[in-house]
Amino acid sequence: MSHVNFENIGKKYGDELWAVQDLNFEIKDSEFISFLGPSGCGKTTTLRMIAGLEENTHGKIYFDSEIVSDPLNGYFLLPEKRNVGMVFQSYAVWPHMNVFDNVAYPLKFQKMNKDKIHDEVIKILNAVDLKGLELRKSHELSGGQQQRVALARGLVMKPRILLLDEPLSNLDAKLREKMRKDIRQLQQEFKLTMVYVTHDQREDFQMSDTILVMNRGKIEQIGTPDDILNNPKSEFVTDFIRSGE
Amino acid sequence: MKKLFYIISLLIIVIVFIAPFVNLFIIPTLHDFALVLKNENTIKAIKNSILVSSSVGGLCILLGLPLAWILTRTDLPYKNIFRTWFCLPYAIPPFVGAIGWIILANPTSGILNQWFGLHLNIYSFTGLVWVETSFLFTFVLLSSLTILDHMDSSLEEAARLSGASGLRVFIDIAIPLLKPAIISGFILSCLATAASFGIPALIGGPARIYLMTTQIYTYQRMGTAEGIQMSIALSAILGLTTLIILYGTQYFFGSNKNFTVGGKTSRPSLVKLGNLKIPILTTLVLILFIIFILPIFGVLLSALSPIQGSWNISNLSLSNFSRVLFHTEETARALGQSLLLGFLAALICTFFAFFFNYFIYRTKWIGRDFASIALSLPFSTPGTILALALIVSFSRGFFGFGPSLYNTLWIILLAYIIKYLSLSLKTVGDGYQQIHPSLEEAARISGASWLAVMRTIYLPLLSSTLMASSFLVFMPVLSELTMTILLTGPGLETIGPLLFQFQEYSDVGGGGAAVLSTIIIAFIFILNFTLKTLSNGRYGL
Numbered sequence: 001m002s003h004v005n006f007e008n009i010g011k012k013y014g015d016e017l018w019a020v021q022d023l024n025f026e027i028k029d030s031e032f033i034s035f036l037g038p039s040g041c042g043k044t045t046t047l048r049m050i051a052g053l054e055e056n057t058h059g060k061i062y063f064d065s066e067i068v069s070d071p072l073n074g075y076f077l078l079p080e081k082r083n084v085g086m087v088f089q090s091y092a093v094w095p096h097m098n099v100f101d102n103v104a105y106p107l108k109f110q111k112m113n114k115d116k117i118h119d120e121v122i123k124i125l126n127a128v129d130l131k132g133l134e135l136r137k138s139h140e141l142s143g144g145q146q147q148r149v150a151l152a153r154g155l156v157m158k159p160r161i162l163l164l165d166e167p168l169s170n171l172d173a174k175l176r177e178k179m180r181k182d183i184r185q186l187q188q189e190f191k192l193t194m195v196y197v198t199h200d201q202r203e204d205f206q207m208s209d210t211i212l213v214m215n216r217g218k219i220e221q222i223g224t225p226d227d228i229l230n231n232p233k234s235e236f237v238t239d240f241i242r243s244g245e
Numbered sequence: 246m247k248k249l250f251y252i253i254s255l256l257i258i259v260i261v262f263i264a265p266f267v268n269l270f271i272i273p274t275l276h277d278f279a280l281v282l283k284n285e286n287t288i289k290a291i292k293n294s295i296l297v298s299s300s301v302g303g304l305c306i307l308l309g310l311p312l313a314w315i316l317t318r319t320d321l322p323y324k325n326i327f328r329t330w331f332c333l334p335y336a337i338p339p340f341v342g343a344i345g346w347i348i349l350a351n352p353t354s355g356i357l358n359q360w361f362g363l364h365l366n367i368y369s370f371t372g373l374v375w376v377e378t379s380f381l382f383t384f385v386l387l388s389s390l391t392i393l394d395h396m397d398s399s400l401e402e403a404a405r406l407s408g409a410s411g412l413r414v415f416i417d418i419a420i421p422l423l424k425p426a427i428i429s430g431f432i433l434s435c436l437a438t439a440a441s442f443g444i445p446a447l448i449g450g451p452a453r454i455y456l457m458t459t460q461i462y463t464y465q466r467m468g469t470a471e472g473i474q475m476s477i478a479l480s481a482i483l484g485l486t487t488l489i490i491l492y493g494t495q496y497f498f499g500s501n502k503n504f505t506v507g508g509k510t511s512r513p514s515l516v517k518l519g520n521l522k523i524p525i526l527t528t529l530v531l532i533l534f535i536i537f538i539l540p541i542f543g544v545l546l547s548a549l550s551p552i553q554g555s556w557n558i559s560n561l562s563l564s565n566f567s568r569v570l571f572h573t574e575e576t577a578r579a580l581g582q583s584l585l586l587g588f589l590a591a592l593i594c595t596f597f598a599f600f601f602n603y604f605i606y607r608t609k610w611i612g613r614d615f616a617s618i619a620l621s622l623p624f625s626t627p628g629t630i631l632a633l634a635l636i637v638s639f640s641r642g643f644f645g646f647g648p649s650l651y652n653t654l655w656i657i658l659l660a661y662i663i664k665y666l667s668l669s670l671k672t673v674g675d676g677y678q679q680i681h682p683s684l685e686e687a688a689r690i691s692g693a694s695w696l697a698v699m700r701t702i703y704l705p706l707l708s709s710t711l712m713a714s715s716f717l718v719f720m721p722v723l724s725e726l727t728m729t730i731l732l733t734g735p736g737l738e739t740i741g742p743l744l745f746q747f748q749e750y751s752d753v754g755g756g757g758a759a760v761l762s763t764i765i766i767a768f769i770f771i772l773n774f775t776l777k778t779l780s781n782g783r784y785g786l
Contacts, residue, residue, distance in 0.1 A: 153687070
């Protein structure tokens with residue numbers, strides 16, 4: 001697992017429009033951090049910049065001491081070289097592959113032999129409660145099961161960082177509760193550095209170690225869940241937390 | 246890697262899709278234009294083109310629009326069967342219809358004239374307009390059907406609740422809402438008529454009615470330097486006019502998306518035809534019979550009749566087939582070469598569309614919009630002009646570089662690819678738009694390079710789309726006539742020009758053209774049926 005450093009990160013469209021601006025923060029090793037904010041605040045853009053799916057136009061991003069993006073010097077590490085796992089809001093379970101092949105996919109790029117791939121996939125599928133569903137296709141799975149496939153696919157590659165983009169927003173309330181617990185448990189079991197994006201003001205963020213509140217492309221506040229709840233630094237944070245009650 | 250592919254694609258587009266046309270349009274000097282415009286034949290051809298095109302355009306609207314409305318908004322029985330049958334002429338090459346009508350209604354031995362004592366003469370202005378209309382109305386029909394299927398039917402339902410009858414709803418609500426479709430349908434069928442070659446050559450030729458396309462062909466076949474100059478100048482005139490009309494109307498009337506379209510495809514409440522049901526049903530069957538069944542019957546009868554001109558159902562034989570297929574050396578070569586060219590064109594178009602659509606829909610690189618326009622232009626450019634542009638730019642190597650492509654199968658293949666690539670791009674592009682980008686991103690994150698993503702994610706997900714794209718290119722290429730006839734030469738036979746040759750001089754009395762027409766129709770039916778079955782009805786008619 002790695003820690004991540006954002007140094008003066010910005011992303012600008014055209015001449016005037018900043019998607020995100022002046023982002024300075026650190027994600028520690030094995031930390032569970034949540035990006036919180038209303039839709040359009042730049043939290044998903046920030047997450048995708050860690051993955052390399054979006055390019056920042058300003059500043060530098062570090063994984064440990066290694067630079068992964070430095071537009072000033074024209075350096076950009078492609079997403080397939082970053083070893084980052086990601087769970088998408090839409091799950092992105094490939095419909096033309098079964099559960100096993102979906103989860104095995106990242107391992108095919110790691111020069112691993114077939115038996116080893118099989119063992120690793122089965123191990124992860126057990127960990128996310130998908131035992132026995134190896135041969136199902138995505139359309140034969142429930143929303144919660146697809147979510148677990150996406151999670152398993154992110155975990156199987158032993159990523160430096162695991163990113164989750166509003167992973168629970170398409171699930172019903174009861175399932176959310178269970179998934180939330182499972183995710184936290186997996187994070188602690190695997191000692192994952194995990195970034196979790198959510199706009200849910202109530203419960204989602206309270207399981208994390210650190211919370212980063214964003215608004216209009218900028219950071220409003222960074223702190224523990226207690227800090228955010230008890231010592232909101234701005235009116236925006238106060239309002240945003242309260243509006244969920 | 247990705248960027249390299251993109252840059253190579255852009256280069257190909259500039260070399261093959263832009264340079265030849267620009268070249269064709271800048272070659273003629275003012276003197277050439279003056280020369281061609283002073284020629285009496287040119288003026289006649291231009292007049293004829295305008296007259297025939299606007300008549301066909303008007304008739305296509307009159308036929309296609311009410312038909313589309315009846316087939317979507319009324320409780321007529323067997324609507325889906327009618328839909329399929331009325332759309333079928335779209336897939337059949339128009340010159341096959343011309344052959345059919347020549348057999349049915351030529352003044353000396355037409356079947357209809359012989360059997361019913363009529364005095365029809367297909368070699369006339371009316372004949373020309375009729376045969377063009379009987380194929381091109383499908384342009385209007387297909388586009389109106391698509392729009393009516395997606396148009397918010399509550400607009401019409403509100404009119405019915407206000408007390409309007411079925412016919413009033415059609416006139417007061419449907420027609421005004423369909424106005425953009427009517428205008429573009431009119432323009433499209435006009436331009437398609439002006440661009441057509443097969444029907445005017447086969448029917449207009451004997452009637453001495455030349456359109457611009459057939460006149461360009463005549464000039465080019467004169468073989469003299471002056472003839473070539475005149476054909477190029479007339480092509481430039483036709484090509485530029487087409488472009489101006491096409492983009493002018495788009496500019497003035499806006500794009501087709503201006504009218505009210507509901508997002509949901511609600512099931513419209515159907516207009517009850519009541520007492521009119523039987524008369525309308527009978528009329529539709531009759532129209533279908535005349536437009537579609539009759540000419541195909543003519544072709545079949547001629548193909549199976551040992552003596553052309555004495556038509557008798559009880560005296561049929563396969564002697565024409567055996568003569569044309571086994572005792573005419575060009576036939577086997579033409580069939581083989583058409584299949585080969587169709588296969589190659591389908592493969593190359595689909596391959597290119599697979600990669601280039603990625604750049605169009607998955608990147609924001611500069612030049613995409615420009616490239617998509619450049620790639621779609623040839624499809625609306627008359628084939629005659631496209632062929633001439635290629636002859637001018639490739640006959641001495643590419644602007645002087647490399648070997649000459651003139652009189653080779655390569656230039657024919659190139660013409661097919663340029664003309665029909667747009668079909669592939671559209672089909673595969675629709676496929677890309679249905680794939681969520683996160684499916685690619687998940688693969689990138691998992692460690693897959695761009696090429697690995699193309700191979701393991703897009704290729705399997707798009708497989709049915711890619712197959713459809715191949716079929717959609719293969720079908721028109723198989724029997725292409727307009728461009729091939731200008732590019733072909735001895736030994737380069739393909740089905741379309743061979744049929745033309747049979748009909749014009751080498752097998753006039755033997756029904757050879759009808760035999761080839763039958764083979765083409767059989768091919769089209771099999772291919773269309775295969776495509777429809779393989780794609781579960783998503784593609785094909």
